[in-house]
Amino acid sequence: MLQIKDLHASVEDKPILRGINLEVKAGEVHAIMGPNGSGKSTLASVIAGKEEYEVEKGEILLNGEDLEDLAAEERAHKGIFLSFQYPVEIPGVSVTNFIKTAINSTRKAKGLADMPAKDMLKMIREKSEMLEIDRKFLSRSLNVGFSGGEKKRNEIFQMAMLEPKLAILDETDSGLDIDALRIVANGVNKLKSKDNAVVLITHYQRLLDYIKPDFVHVLYNGRIVKSGGPELAHELEEKGYDWIKEEVDA
Amino acid sequence: MSKYTEDDLREELKTKEYEYGFYTDIESETFPIGLNEDIVRAISKKKNEPEWMTAWRLEAFKVWQSMEEPDWANVNYKKPDFQAIAYYSAPKAIDPNKTLDDVDPDLLAMYKKLGISVDEQKKMNNVAMDIVVDSVSVATTFKKTLGEKGIIFMPISEAIQEHPELVRKYIGTIVPTKDNFYAALNSAVFSDGSFCYIPKGVKCPMELSTYFRINEGGTGQFERTLVIADEGSYVSYLEGCTAPSRDENQLHAAVVELIALDDAEIKYSTVQNWYPGNDKGVGGVYNFVTKRGLCEKNAKISWTQVETGSAVTWKYPSCILKGDNSVGEFYSIAVTNNYQQADTGTKMIHLGKNTKSTIISKGISAGKSQNSYRGLVQVGSRAENARNFSQCDSLLMGNECGAHTFPYIEANNKSAMIEHEATTSKIGEDQIFYCNQRGIDTEKAIALIVNGFSKDVLNKLPMEFAVEAQKLLEISLEGSVG
Ligand SMILES: Nc1ncnc2c1ncn2[C@@H]1O[C@H](COP(=O)(O)OP(=O)(O)O)[C@@H](O)[C@H]1O
């Protein structure tokens, strides 16, 4: 599904990613962990096509297709979804209106007509029930005055609506209390299939108790310095990152 | 207006040019350029006006000659040469007394392009419409239906003939001829416009609507609108404006007077889309407009405007809250792009007790444009318990445009409560990226953000206009973020 080869990226001439290699196959869940500032969100943004970041070397392939020349919205149309660490506010645009616009933009790109209102409403009802989202919430302005947890839940709601091939969840667990975490994780698990893949960016083991990763990677200083199975996450939880830093910096 | 579907909207979005920039080749009768007493007399004669009207115009002309063009607004432009403009232009083939079937087919084709096919209007039965092309009102629909309720809705030129007592009683009482330079000019030379009278206790059953269009080159448009809502009546009135794309700056100086007698309510909505000039700042309409309404006891006037067009806009729809418990509202969206300049806002003059006013202004600036809100809230010494709430929000796109807010408050009564809130925000790259990531392209993302920003005002417009206004916002801002 996703292949990243020797990816180097910088922002304002400051190198941030320094040679990332990663392969994610359909049906897999990968966790990316690592200390603050190591480049996790940058990696997510670069995959999603944020123009601020300059890709200096390497390539990103989605199902064999090089993403280099594709704008962010075109990548989204191909099934890449990013749950933002810091979702932005759009005053006056309701959650419903926003997701409707997103879905119909993607359908249009695929040469499909707008989704009939009836189907849209049905889908919104199903997905919001799955994530235990109140109907009133859906008519509020996107992310305006949302609590941290509401923002994250709204991201997963959008993911559920858009049914992506590759979902990257950037610290979706932070800001969630334990009940919300369970609901969100259940949602993600329900959306998982053998045809799609999930990349979880997280600091904490607790999310991985709910969504079982197949692989765990440690990102440090712009490189993946260690990869392993779920046990690696436990080890990090216990020992922190210092031993990894020492290993790398030695 | 015909219904716009989402597909139409998308189709429109592909057109980068000013959409209404066509010129219709209809034979027209235009007066020689220049302005003097003889021209004023000639206009009055052309309109078959009674003596009092001619005298009123001549008086206004005298006043105008003694006045200077104001320059306190935050706009820069080459002052028009008032002797280089023709003050009267009428599509020749049209006799206002004929029915629509007799109307010049070219003109009907023009309405089609404007999206206001009169045939459709007839069927739609919800909007009665008057259309003023250049200086003459060419068609008034629904006269009969309205007539049964005693509602008068006709070109003001006809009203002067048919209802001189009403026109004479009210014209110039809200915007006196000497009110300001452009109002004086308008009073001297106005050639047409709409007149509307709603009798006591009557709720007008449909939206009344006027569509203004400048067609001829080298002319100015000076229309005059007078709306009188008698005691306990209600009317919702809409006006729309377009003009062809021309390199010259055309002058539009209108006057609108509203009178809401005791317990009456007037809702006045405008979608202003005069030609804004091109992306180099060449051409475009100078839109210098005086709009004012008077509220008697318990009366209410709401101004809602969506201003997307014109090279220069100078416009402050205002309310004089004379009667106790009267209410004034001003809801505005002003969009400027490229080299457009807008200085717009309102005046709320609280004279009566317990008077209330609300001001919501949304300014959107893009390109190298300048967008100013200028508002006055004045509370007279006898206006016990006056209340005002003002909110002015500015949205900036890019780094080369400007947004300015000039709120003036004059409170002469201690019991007054005046609240003012202002915000300025910028469409951020993060917002756009967020939308992009969800599959929404940048153009659509901007439209979404702008519509969200303008929602409080868009919601105040009647349905058909809201859709058109939304579409206009999108077109006006196309290509404004790189
Ligand atoms: N837009 C930006 N401009 C400047 N520096 C940035 C930008 N985005 C990220 N960085 C820097 O890149 C590094 C990695 O950041 P980030 O990817 O957010 O890390 P993480 O998500 O792992 O905490 C940090 O040093 C951060 O300051």
Ligand SMILES: [Mg+2]
């Ligand atoms: Mg991060």
